[in-house]
Amino acid sequence: MSLHSPHQPVLPHLSALLLCFYYRQRPQKVTELGLGGGSLQRFFRYHFPLCEIRSIEYSARVIRLFEQWFWPAGSPCQIVQQDAQQAIKDVAAQDLLFIDLFAEQGSPDFVFSQAFYQDCCNALNPDGLMVINLLSASWLQSEQLLEILSELQLQFRILAVPGYQNKVIFAARQALPVLDFDSQLQQVARQYQLDLNAVVFMR
Template sequence: MASRKKPAASATVNELPEVSVSDDGVSRYLHLGTPWVQGSMKLKEPFEIDLEYVQRMMAWLLFVPPESVASRQALQLGLGAAALTKFHHKKLRMPTTAIELNPQVVNICRSWFKLPPDSDSLRVVLGDAAVEIRRPEWQGKVDALQVDLYDHNAAAPVLDSEDFYADCRNSLTPEGCMTVNLFGRMSSYQASLDKISAVFGAENVWAFRPTREGNTVVLAQRVASRPSREQLQSRAESVQARWDLPATKWLKVLKPVQESVTSG
């Protein structure tokens, strides 16, 4: 379980890895052609988020009023084991769409990871995230955009250009936030962070410290907001109470990028 990554976006169907599943009696794991874990689900709590870095992808909740969440729109680029998609749909009661290239991943998630069928409030779209994010239906409409697009080798993000991040920014509402999973111990991390900062503005970007596995979640806001520590603490306590996410712990390891650079 050396890697906690998800499938590529830009590949032909013939190049996509085989998808497999394993259980250890506590959790179920998704694999993409290797023993590495690409996503997981607690067998007794299938709609909770198991992995630490995936929980951190929910940190956008710190920047919006909790009572407004259910009226907002969520979009995931990369389905993985459907943890984020299920959480938004089942727990937050948000209109939710996921974009996934690999049809095997969708089928496995429906069969083995409790992903509900499509409905008026949940949709899984088979397609290339780079193409789908440019569609007019998303422009200025997404409040929570979550990007986790690695290939099965987990070397670097498959979609990682300034043009791609600009497309992501264009999809966001004024209060919208993009959260991205980057592998913080790889040499590509700083390059990816620089591209995100160039597109969104460094003052709009926040970053977690890496998890033990090396995953670093980066948040980028369409419009900067710098709530006080007291405001963030109050919001974190509310998020934790409502949705049982470890939000108060997030505040110890989440910092504005510009502040981090300034403080050296």
């Protein structure tokens, strides 16, 4: 986190995640599965103060560290301590759903489960967007996830982060235009100070 600008995305994969605004520009309801350092909480509170953003985090320790070190004192924040696999079943009508889940040994098994992504689909508005930060251990796992998204009849686009294992996937029921370095993408990057050099368009 930047102490000077806490809302500013710092890690490279965040620039890829936040290119979601190329597709969905004015979200009103957002859920994040996996709190991490709280980058999305700070970002949305700064840029979209009226947006309803909720983070679901399993680890009480992660929440405690976030509240102690990574959140401006006195600012409102909605965090639910719960297992994401169960919590997602009670989520509905989201404009954006961020899936950024990791256990000590990598992504939890249910991140490669069709039932989990069906629940994620059910949590979206008809035109809602799923934003997945995938840190897969193998090419086979990545292909497994893309097959699941295809079976659920979702459209998807994939970004890579140079020098990192992260793959960022945008998925939705609606058609998603190909991401390209056009004027709209450059405007999104300027508006939110995103680093386009940290992103490679895959498909």
